[in-house]
Amino acid sequence: DAGITQSPRHKVTETGTPVTLRCHQTENHRYMYWYRQDPGHGLRLIHYSYGVKDTDKGEVSDGYSVSRSKTEDFLLTLESATSSQTSVYFCAISHGTPYSNQPQHFGDGTRLSIL
Amino acid sequence: AQTVTQSQPEMSVQEAETVTLSCTYDTSENNYYLFWYKQPPSRQMILVIRQEAYKQQNATENRFSVNFQKAAKSFSLKISDSQLGDTAMYFCAFFRAGGTSYGKLTFGQGTILTVHP
Numbered sequence: 001d002a003g004i005t006q007s008p009r010h011k012v013t014e015t016g017t018p019v020t021l022r023c024h025q026t027e028n029h030r031y032m033y034w035y036r037q038d039p040g041h042g043l044r045l046i047h048y049s050y051g052v053k054d055t056d057k058g059e060v061s062d063g064y065s066v067s068r069s070k071t072e073d074f075l076l077t078l079e080s081a082t083s084s085q086t087s088v089y090f091c092a093i094s095h096g097t098p099y100s101n102q103p104q105h106f107g108d109g110t111r112l113s114i115l
Numbered sequence: 116a117q118t119v120t121q122s123q124p125e126m127s128v129q130e131a132e133t134v135t136l137s138c139t140y141d142t143s144e145n146n147y148y149l150f151w152y153k154q155p156p157s158r159q160m161i162l163v164i165r166q167e168a169y170k171q172q173n174a175t176e177n178r179f180s181v182n183f184q185k186a187a188k189s190f191s192l193k194i195s196d197s198q199l200g201d202t203a204m205y206f207c208a209f210f211r212a213g214g215t216s217y218g219k220l221t222f223g224q225g226t227i228l229t230v231h232p
Contacts, residue, residue, distance in 0.1 A: 042222035094218045106160035
């Protein structure tokens with residue numbers, strides 16, 4: 001299994017509070033991604049990183065920010081959590097080049113509930 | 116932008132039988148990859164099978180095979196000899212090859228497959 005650890009695994013918090021989810025990898029992969037999973041929508045990309053300090057927005061980035069100060073860590077922050085951000089969040093990594101068929105490997109997910 | 120559609124929210128099959136999950140996609144790209152991921156109740160995302168768009172031959176992995184119809188933009192997954200452990204949510208995913216894609220995946224909505232004993 002790819003060495004990806006997400007923390008925390010579960011979190012319950014209140015509307016308006018800041019929340020940070022962490023993704024840690026031991027594979028030295030260049031590419032890292034944050035997705036959210038919601039019923040009827042599959043997984044949707046929030047943000048991604050293609051190197052240290054190199055990040056960009058995905059399709060559902062509003063209300064989220066990310067940082068990657070080291071190859072192994074990719075942080076997702078909800079500056080002021082809202083109930084619409086209740087979801088399961090997945091981190092993924094990939095070592096392939098953009099021309100490779102190397103798949104992404106996923107962490108075990110974080111279930112985030114915002115009350 | 117690419118879109119991926121899985122039109123079957125739920126499917127069921129008897130153990131040992133064969134089932135086919137549908138996936139269609141929309142893209143103007145010519146160079147891309149397609150994947151099927153499995154998500155059992157444990158919530159893990161597990162790669163089942165992959166297909167390169169430039170390959171005409173359909174990919175096969177043991178009991179899992181695909182029917183890739185590039186002109187029709189269709190990518191269905193066939194599971195033969197279904198087992199109870201195949202019970203899961205299945206996601207179809209699209210990956211546009213190229214330097215500006217950064218390996219990003221576009222997922223379908225998912226199909227819940229239940230295998231009955």
